[in-house]
Amino acid sequence: MVPSLVLAAALAAAPAPRAAASAQTVVHVPKLDALAGLTAFLERAGAHAPLLRPTAWRAELHPFLTIDPTKPETLSAVGLDPTGPATVSLRADGRVSCMRVADAQVFQAQAAEAISAAGGEAFKPATSKGVTTVSSERSAGGAMGYALKGKEVCAYGATEGGGPALLKEAVKLVGKTPAPDARLSKVAGVAFITTGGTVVGLDGTASALKADGTATKLPLPPFQTQAASPYASMKPEGLLFSRVAVAPAGLPQAVASLRANIQALCPACPKEQVRTTADAVTKQLTGNMLVNMSNVQVRGSLKAPEARFFAVKQALVAEVKDAAAMKQALAPLGTLPGAKVLEDGWALTVKGGSVLVKLKGKHLVVGNDEAVTRTTMAALPEAQAKLERAVDFTLDPKLLARGLSQVSLTDVLSDEQLAAMFAVSSELGPLLSRSERITGWMESVPGGAHRFFLDWTLPASR
Structure with missing residues (x-):
């Protein structure tokens, strides 16, 4: 009985990323507004290692919207919650980015503009069983879109031919409450990266980076x-x-x-x-x-x-x-x-x-x-x-x-x-x-x- 209670408590405390199936790498941030210390280190380290600069990876947070977690106003401006979670799943056929919505109407309007600016063809939102979906083919190849249900939205950017599969995955992810990932509860951090059998939690200050992880191989x-x-x-x-x-x-x-x-x-x-x-x-x-x-x-x-x-x-x-x-x-x-x-x-x-x-x-x-x-x-x-x-x-x-x-x-x-x-x-x-x-x-x-x-x-x- 006691081990069961301990396990239940651990799972209750574990982060619950909306991670896409078949993802090769998943990045999960439980609270976007908790990244200040980690970002401060990356900003300073990036002065000597350009790959670490936040400007080098911010574009990877969303398939078509430009956001900066260190500037809450950039998320609010596109209808996203700057205090909510974010999960980015990298797959062979593209990526899926799941976040929390603060204002659905603002998000949809900003998403329409961004998709159009990124070369997406004309599209019309469709709603079924409470899930609003958008799917747009890129003129240069591939596809982009999102699935929105209540306060949860998962957007995707797909390679050639990967649009239908990622749209289906996005719908699936917003349609259910994500399960806690016990692996993440075993390490500390404000951001988590999982790839293969390795899980790493990251945190930092302006002068130090801390990486806490487990690896199976x-x-x-x-x-x-x-x-x-x-x-x-x-x-x-x-x-x-x-x-x-x-x-x-x-x-x-x-x-x-x-x-x-x-x-x-x-x-x-x-x-x-x-x-x-x-x-x-x-x-x-x-x-x-x-x-x-x-x-x-x-x-x-x-x-x-x-x-x-x-x-x-x-x-x-x-x-x-x-x-x-x-x-x-x-x-x-x-x-x-x-x-x-x-x-x-x-x-x-x-x-x-x-x-x-x-x-x-x-x-x-x-x-x-x-x-x-x-x-x-x-x-x-x-x-x-x-x-x-x-x-x-x-x-x-x-x-x-x-x-x-x-x-x-x-x-x-x-x-x-x-x-x-x-x-x-x-x-x-x-x-x-x-x-x-x-x-x-x-x-x-x-x-x-x-x-x-x-x-x-x-x-x-x-």
């Missing part, structure tokens, strides 16, 4: 907060500093990722030996880990796996259960091609450089740069402390911008992933270089999903 192992971590008290430094607590069930996945990288860099290394060593190492891990990415130094084309691996100077640290047992598990590394025995571990010569595998007390350290590895080992504390989240991270936006800027044009032209990095650098690089910090956390949630939170902070003064 992240290529990450499950995490589990532990009672204490040996890395909790360490000071975040460098490009990316992250403390991680991997759940026991996720340790094989975490180690397999590193094993695959080493195997790719050392094709001469016997696969079965590398796999057996990785399995033995996995059994000796507690789950507490540290990722310390210091900086980016690109040398050569990033199309090569070894260039990518060594471009980010980093060290990975993992707490071990038994230092002697871990040393025994790692012993086969000494027989691999290019391996060199060190006083505190091994150095494996591979394409592009050396992979360092070292032990310090109950810490396993794997690095691709001698200086970063040495600095990380020197900073390891002896005492443990409480880690509030299963994962926390600190990202230096200036170092990130500097790293992204090192992607060359020749690499961009031949690799989709590098092209995406280049696009991020071009669009967000100037903003990142002027940002103060980016911090966040992550944890696992039931169903194999991950919950994440990000706080992007700009300097207090401009």
Whole structure:
């Protein structure tokens, strides 16, 4: 009985978007007049990243009306409620925008003018079962229109041939009370974006953006907060500093990722030996880990796996259960091609450089740069402390911008992933270089999903 009451209460509090079926992405704003803080951040960030400027996406809020949520008078002028909700559904055949009407007569008159100005052919409103519909073919192709019932209206803009389907969807959406979306109640924000298995809530101020979300398809192992971590008290430094607590069930996945990288860099290394060593190492891990990415130094084309691996100077640290047992598990590394025995571990010569595998007390350290590895080992504390989240991270936006800027044009032209990095650098690089910090956390949630939170902070003064 109690779980049922809890579920009912959660659903009652959940936002209820009028989301179109088959939507690839849905943007829902429960109250348009609550966007001031988020818009303030986007306005300021947009000075350095044009894509984030509100003027760049305001046109997407409605298929044919020009509105600005930060200026209530623009909504009132077209008969819409500036305090009401808004849901925009993006589909392969167009988009549907559902809002609340303040004055139906004003809305219909303004819609008629806007549709005509947008190239819509002459139309006549039709009313059936309390729903007034308008459907107009564009002279340049596609269609636009709306369905209006009482105070609810859903307008659409369709691609060629998509008009009838979107009109039908609009009628359906205004004809019933929308069901609460429990996914949105699990994250905080004044605006929500859902796409695929990811849900993100956004909020902000003039100097900070907060993103709170869940994702079902992240290529990450499950995490589990532990009672204490040996890395909790360490000071975040460098490009990316992250403390991680991997759940026991996720340790094989975490180690397999590193094993695959080493195997790719050392094709001469016997696969079965590398796999057996990785399995033995996995059994000796507690789950507490540290990722310390210091900086980016690109040398050569990033199309090569070894260039990518060594471009980010980093060290990975993992707490071990038994230092002697871990040393025994790692012993086969000494027989691999290019391996060199060190006083505190091994150095494996591979394409592009050396992979360092070292032990310090109950810490396993794997690095691709001698200086970063040495600095990380020197900073390891002896005492443990409480880690509030299963994962926390600190990202230096200036170092990130500097790293992204090192992607060359020749690499961009031949690799989709590098092209995406280049696009991020071009669009967000100037903003990142002027940002103060980016911090966040992550944890696992039931169903194999991950919950994440990000706080992007700009300097207090401009």
